[in-house]
Amino acid sequence: MTPLSAPLSLTIRTLWSLRRLTVKPMKNNVMLAFSTCPDTEVGRTLARGLVECGLAACVNIVPGVSSVYRWNGTVHEDAECLMIAKTTESGFGPLRDWLRKHHPYELPEVITVCVSDGLPAYLQWVEETVTSGPLDV
Numbered sequence: 001m002t003p004l005s006a007p008l009s010l011t012i013r014t015l016w017s018l019r020r021l022t023v024k025p026m027k028n029n030v031m032l033a034f035s036t037c038p039d040t041e042v043g044r045t046l047a048r049g050l051v052e053c054g055l056a057a058c059v060n061i062v063p064g065v066s067s068v069y070r071w072n073g074t075v076h077e078d079a080e081c082l083m084i085a086k087t088t089e090s091g092f093g094p095l096r097d098w099l100r101k102h103h104p105y106e107l108p109e110v111i112t113v114c115v116s117d118g119l120p121a122y123l124q125w126v127e128e129t130v131t132s133g134p135l136d137v
Contacts, residue, residue, distance in 0.1 A: 028115060028118070028123045028127065029088045029089040029090065029127065030086065030087075030088060030114075030115040030118070030123050030126045030127060031086075031087050031088060031089060031091075031092055031112045031113065031114055031115060032084055032085070032086060032087075032112060032113050032115060033056070033083075033084075033085040033087050033092060033095055033096075033110065033111070033112045034082065034083070034084055034085075034109065034110075034111050034112070034113075035082075035083045035085070035099055035103070035108055035109050035110050035111075036065060036067060036080040036081065036082055036083070036108075036109050037080060037081050037083060037103070037104070037105070037108075038078075038080060038081070038104060038105075039063075039080075039081060040061055040063050040081050042081070042104060043061040043063075043081040043083050044061060046059075046083060046099065046102060046103065047059035047061055047083055047085070049098070049102060050085055050095060050098065050099075053094075053098060054091075054129070054130060054131030054132065055085075055087060055091055055094055055095040055098055055130065055131075055132065056085035056086055056087045056091070056095060056130065057086045057087070057125065057126040057129035057130050058085070058086045058126075058129075059083050059084065059085045059086075060083070060084040061081055061082075061083055062081060062082040062083075062084065063081050064079070064081075065079070065080045065081060065082045066078075066079060066080075067079075067080050086126045086130075087112075087126070087130050088126065088127055088130045088132075089114075090130075090132050091130040091131075091132045092112055093132075094132045095110075096110045
C-alpha cells in the first residue's frame with residue numbers, strides 16, 4: 001500500500017462498517033393525499049368534510065396554484081387550490097371515494113405519496129386520528 005492509498009483504504013473500511021449504524025426510517029402507514037379544487041371556499045368545504053368523517057387527520061389548503069393541463073383535447077390553464085390531506089393507507093380508499101362523490105370536478109385529481117419518515121408523535125397522531133369513517137357524511 002502506498003502512503004496515499006492507506007488513508008483512503010481506512011476511510012472506505014470505516015464507511016463500510018458504519019453502514020450498519022445508519023438510521024432507518026420508522027415504519028408507518030401515513031400518506032399524503034393531494035387534490036386540487038377550484039377555490040379556497042370549495043377547498044374548505046371538502047377539507048372539513050374529510051376531517052369530520054375521520055378520513056383525514058388534517059388538510060392543508062394551498063391557494064394560488066396555477067395548473068396547466070390537457071382536458072378533452074384542449075390545453076387549459078386555471079387558478080386552483082391544492083389540498084394536502086394527511087391520511088393512512090387504510091384511510092386512502094375511503095378518502096378517494098368520498099372525494100369522488102363530493103368533488104365538483106368531473107375527474108378530480110386524487111393521488112398519494114407515502115410518508116417515509118417524520119416526527120414520530122405526529123405520525124402516531126395521524127394514525128390515531130384517521131378512522132376511515134363512513135362515506136355517507
